[in-house]
Amino acid sequence: MxxxxxxxxxxxxxxxxxxxxxxxxxxxxxxxxxxxxxxxxxxxxxxxxxxxxxxxxxxxxxxxxxxxxxxxxxxxxxxxxxxxxxxxxxxxxxxxxxxxxxxxxxxxxxxxxxxxxxxxxxxxxxxxxxxxxxxxxxxxxxxxxxxxxxxxxxxxxxxxxxxxxxxxxxEAPAPGGPCPASGTRLYADDGDAAMGLRVVTLHLENCGSTPYHLAGYARISPLGLDHRVVPGVRILHGGSAVAQGTGADGPARPLTLAPGERAHAGLVWRNTVLAGTPVNAPYVRVWARQGARPVTVTPELDLGTTGKLAIGPWKRDR
Incomplete structure (x- = not known):
């Protein structure tokens, strides 16, 4: 696309x-x-x-x-x-x-x-x-x-x-209101930050009338203020690729959400700045699964000079 x-x-x-x-x-x-x-x-x-x-x-x-x-x-x-x-x-x-x-x-x-x-x-x-x-x-x-x-x-x-x-x-997130035509709501929370580590959670709800199938990881693309893809950012699978203990790890298993069920996945990054130019990307375009309509969330990525953004697998809400 x-x-x-x-x-x-x-x-x-x-x-x-x-x-x-x-x-x-x-x-x-x-x-x-x-x-x-x-x-x-x-x-x-x-x-x-x-x-x-x-x-x-x-x-x-x-x-x-x-x-x-x-x-x-x-x-x-x-x-x-x-x-x-x-x-x-x-x-x-x-x-x-x-x-x-x-x-x-x-x-x-x-x-x-x-x-x-x-x-x-x-x-x-x-x-x-x-x-x-x-x-x-x-x-x-x-x-x-x-x-x-x-x-x-x-x-x-x-x-x-x-x-x-x-x-x-x-592509606007839909945390509430009528169920989108896609049958799903997808949005990001305000996240958590500690000692330069950032964790923002993507939330997905099946608000439709039929089962919704997920397979492992969502596809994501960080975007700049101009809504263009930010080059040079490595998208990694699993939060441990950035830090341990974020909750964004585990096996990437197929998952089926019945109507009314929810799932979540974590975005993890650090804002460490060493040599080079810091990278900021306010937006992330998210495809919940292959062929899904994209949703653009605003996690305000401050990637520092790490060049890394990790995403965890979809997990069913308990």
Missing amino acids: SPLRLRPTAAAALSLAALGMLSACGRETAVGAGDRPASVAGAGDPSASLGGACGTHQAGAPSASQPPAAPPDSSRSSAQETNGVRMTGPGDRAGGCAGFQVTNHEDVTLTYTVTFGFRSASGGLRDTATRVLAGVKPGRTVSGTLGRGNTTASDWSGVDIVKVRSVPTA
Whole structure:
């Protein structure tokens, strides 16, 4: 399978300053008439949809009376983008909402996960909030807002774009919601890290109506920010190829999951840095078995200079 043709965009930390005590803001609105809006969810709000208003100002609509705030200095401009995401200014000064836009510059429909950081008046990071925007079509822009309701901090004065991740919507993980057409859910957990050793677990559930057969190991491919395969990474079978005692070892036996049953497999790596250039690969494309539809997860691989990524065999959940 050829890699996705995705065009990387420049990454920069962006800010929106001069926001006071903030009240709750409205939800996101898709920009562009005639489009079916993308879906959006915040942390703890997986079913939220685009639409609504921020105070008296609808997100995404022009406002002559409430212009965007000027950037605090020449190095931070609200017109700049971080991987397709930019801050656009307060949605409404009375409501105290910070506006943002997500633009899909690529040629496939993408699901974005955007982490925003809330800054205090002194410049420190007070809190974070995450927004998931699913189904953003090529060439489309989705507009939204953030406000006090998105954070436990009461004294934040600005918003930074901390991290942007995007995966093809057709390959997005499905930890919940309706069962995918494949009849399986595949996703990764947040993992565990200790003394430079990383372990992230892939989870697979047969949510369909027929048995699902697995054979040994999943096939995996690490991808960079540009969604292209990262060269030079050795894919090894069994966690012991990297470290002992990770739980990602054992015989690779054929496995059949009845409807409702689950399995798991471990990704194991070290972030040791010696001579050479460290390798980072935020994404991993996963094929649960031969012929399966791929799913792209985001384990944030920091492989250091080891050049090794191990995967354990599928094991039935007990």
